[in-house]
Amino acid sequence: MKITPIGIYGSYPAAYGATSCYFVESGNAKIVLDIGCGAFSRLLGLIDPALVDAYIITHLHYDHYCDLFPLSYYPGRHVVYCPSTPADRFTLIRNSRALDVRVIGEGARISIKGIELSFARTAHGVETYAVRVSEGDRSFVYTSDTAWFDGLVGFCKGSELVLADCSFGEGAPHMTPSDGIRLRSESGSEVVAVHIDPVGGAERTAAAGLSVAKENEPIILW
Ligand SMILES: [Zn+2]
Secondary structure, X not given: OEEEEEEOEOOOOOOOOOEOEEEEEEOOEXXXXXXXXXXXXXXXXXXXXXXXXXXXXXXXXXXXXXXXXXXXXXXXXXXXXXXXXXHHHHHHHHXXXXXXXXXXXXXXXXXXXXXXXEEEEOXXXXXXEEEEEEEOOEEEEEOOOOEOOOOHHHHHOOOOEEEEEOOOOOOOOOOOHHHHHHHHHHHOOEEEEXXXXXXXXXXXXXXXXXXXXXXXXXXXXX
C-alpha cells in the first residue's frame, strides 16, 4: 500500500503546491482520494489519469474537487464517487459526460480490486466523509475535513495511519494540532497531518509534535 500525497494544503495551496489529493496504489488498484487545486497536473506526472480505477471525492468544497474539471477534458470516462450535496455543485459534476458519477453516503462501502473503502460522516460545513481504506486486515484512514466528533476514534481504531485534518487554529471547522495529538493517543494509530493551513499550519503542527505529510514523498504502509 503506497500513498503519494499529491496536494497537502487546505483552502488554497502554498506557492507551487496543491490542495487535497492522495494517490493510493496497492496491487492493481489505483485510487485517488480528492483532487483539489493544482492536483491534476501532478497526477499526470505519476499516472495516466484514465488508468485510475476511481476518484473518491470526500466532499464538495472546491479545495477537494476542483480539478475534476480539467479531468473531465481528459480522454476516457472517469469513475467518480462523491456526496450528492450541495445540490448545485453535485449537478455540475454529474452533468459532465466524461465523469461516471456515483453517490456515497453514510455507511457506503466500495470494493476496488481487493481494496475496501468505508465511510463515516464528519463534522464539517457540508456533507463530508472520512474514508477508511482496507486491504485484508490492514488499513489507513483519511479524515477528510472535520472538527473533532464522537465516533472519530472508533472509526480510526486499528488502522496503521491516520491522515488527519489537524493543522488549523481554534474555531475553524477543522481539528487543531492538539486534536491530532488526542487522536493519536486515543486511537493508537500513527497520525500524520494533512490539509495544511497555508498560513502557518505546517509550523503550528510541527510545534505540537505531529509530522506533516510532504507533497510527492510517498508513504509506504505495507
Ligand atoms: Zn472542506
